[in-house]
Amino acid sequence: MTTRPIAAIILAAGKGTRMKSDLHKVLHPIAGRPMLLHLVASVGALAPDRIVAVVGAGREQVEAAVAPHGLSIAHQAEQLGTGHAVAQAQAALGGFSGDVLILYGDVPLVTAATMQRMIDRLHGDDAPASVVLGFRPADPGAYGRVIADAAGRIERMVEFKDASDAQRAVTLCNSGLMAVRSEDLFDLLARVGNDNAAGEYYLPDIVMLAAADGRASAVIETDAAEVAGVNSRGELAAVEADWQAKRRAAAMADGATLLAPGTVWFAHDTVIGRDVVIEPNVVFGPGVTIADRVTIHAFSHLEGATVAQGCSVGPFARLRPGTMLERGAKVGNFVEIKNAVLGDGAKASHLTYLGDADIGADANIGAGTITCNYDGFFKYRTKIGEGAFIGSNSALVAPVAIGDGAIVGAGSVVTADVDPGALALARARQEVRPGWAARFRALMQARKASK
Structure with missing residues (x-):
């Protein structure tokens, strides 16, 4: 030497x-x-x-x-x-x-x-x-x-x-x-x-x-x-394929399960723990670290994200740079997270966007919830406390804080802080007019018949 x-x-x-x-x-x-x-x-x-x-x-x-x-x-x-x-x-x-x-x-x-x-x-x-x-x-x-x-x-x-x-x-x-x-x-x-x-x-x-x-x-x-040299797009694809094949083999040798290895794409710096299950058609961009006993469900895309032990991601989830999922957190289908922390055991199960947010342990984020983090000029953070419950189809307009254990009623647009343990309702009161629908249909059918 x-x-x-x-x-x-x-x-x-x-x-x-x-x-x-x-x-x-x-x-x-x-x-x-x-x-x-x-x-x-x-x-x-x-x-x-x-x-x-x-x-x-x-x-x-x-x-x-x-x-x-x-x-x-x-x-x-x-x-x-x-x-x-x-x-x-x-x-x-x-x-x-x-x-x-x-x-x-x-x-x-x-x-x-x-x-x-x-x-x-x-x-x-x-x-x-x-x-x-x-x-x-x-x-x-x-x-x-x-x-x-x-x-x-x-x-x-x-x-x-x-x-x-x-x-x-x-x-x-x-x-x-x-x-x-x-x-x-x-x-x-x-x-x-x-x-x-x-x-x-x-x-x-x-x-x-x-x-x-x-x-x-x-x-x-x-x-x-x-x-192998790269002088054309075809040669680039061939070298990429060879690199990916070796990386998949290494991941499995190190204790990860790839259900359909040929459909999983790693980045040069992807870190995968033991007993991780990766379902088909998962893409890792640069900067991803996956801890032990995580499941990445099919058709998910992760980049610049850290996923702690025991988490579940996807299917059809997107984790963007700055995402951190803490132990046992769950991100479900059609959920996008960017520059946000999902605390221990917190859940965002479906149809949700969480950007620039801090979500406490065991919080539950209902379907269709979004954090409104950008006003066209600046970005702001949303804070959701431990054990909070955010009802479906809610919009949290940042900067805003939802206290520990608070509940936000479904369909709310929240623009002010919510105290711990409080209920926030930010929607118009429902009005019911008996018989209105039947009268409306009869009127419109009569108009149509007269033409």
């Missing part, structure tokens, strides 16, 4: 024309997180000294996305190949002495463990000049090939366009990811030429340049899915 500093160069300068999108290719999300930020998170687990993003077309979008994460930026004004792209990071790595990982913003699912394996191999007993991450796809297609001996020492690297038929028959392919010592990287890149079929400066050429100096490089292998 090495204790040398680590830096990472992430190439994100490509135009991504096959995506046919105004959004930069590396910012398209997988599991609710932009591809590029998946890589940033994985590299971050290695505690790197520096991360450099090499940007080009659409650089403003990429720079804005990475700004909160402290990345350095290097600009590749012309697209002259991967070797040229990496060379643009030299200034950003000025004064750095350590090991450099070279990654690709559109190859988002490489794990920190694989990155660490690359670094460890770089410091093997044979001290390779560089380490290449290889893989064996089902269809090698137009990938560059890695010709290596049984020990993984590279004999030749060749791009598909420049490969012979015999070389194209090799199944070990180059993912493009590499680990190189900073002391070697830019000296080797300075010697890379573009005398090839594409007229580009290829990063893998540094392997053969080092070999000419008598220094061999090594290849280590990983699963093809881990280095």
Whole structure:
């Protein structure tokens, strides 16, 4: 194991024309997180000294996305190949002495463990000049090939366009990811030429340049899915599907029940406890934590929500950011909650909107209740006390507080605070006119018959 500093160069300068999108290719999300930020998170687990993003077309979008994460930026004004792209990071790595990982913003699912394996191999007993991450796809297609001996020492690297038929028959392919010592990287890149079929400066050429100096490089292998690249919407969907399949398997292995696994969609940071039951067609957006023994019923959507032990959600419920369900709370069908706390054992069983609200333990929110939290300019909170009962089809106009144990009669529009234990009725008194309906019908039928 090495204790040398680590830096990472992430190439994100490509135009991504096959995506046919105004959004930069590396910012398209997988599991609710932009591809590029998946890589940033994985590299971050290695505690790197520096991360450099090499940007080009659409650089403003990429720079804005990475700004909160402290990345350095290097600009590749012309697209002259991967070797040229990496060379643009030299200034950003000025004064750095350590090991450099070279990654690709559109190859988002490489794990920190694989990155660490690359670094460890770089410091093997044979001290390779560089380490290449290889893989064996089902269809090698137009990938560059890695010709290596049984020990993984590279004999030749060749791009598909420049490969012979015999070389194209090799199944070990180059993912493009590499680990190189900073002391070697830019000296080797300075010697890379573009005398090839594409007229580009290829990063893998540094392997053969080092070999000419008598220094061999090594290849280590990983699963093809881990280095799957995204260049089109179809490839994006395929990588998403692979990520989701693995996440579902992990959730079940950790003690959750997924009744129809293929219909459940997780976000990159979803946390699921033990003995959780997730019914079909449930979607988790970012920022959701589910405690033990929770049931998420079918067709529910959760984002930015925390659900405590023993709660029940749905079916057809929507929990929006800022929602907190405390122990044993129940949210039923067609209930939407936003920026609100539902206390222990509280219930909102159906057809309700609760926004910007604090609901006490064991409160019961009747069907059709809404908190009117927005006046067109500002938002206000509603407070509902412990054990309060809100009758069906009530509107609580915030800011307003309903005291502990209070009752709000069905159909009320509440605009003032209600004392604990009080009954609030805010509706017109019912008027009954005997025989009116019969007289009305007779009159209208007579009018219709006369026409």
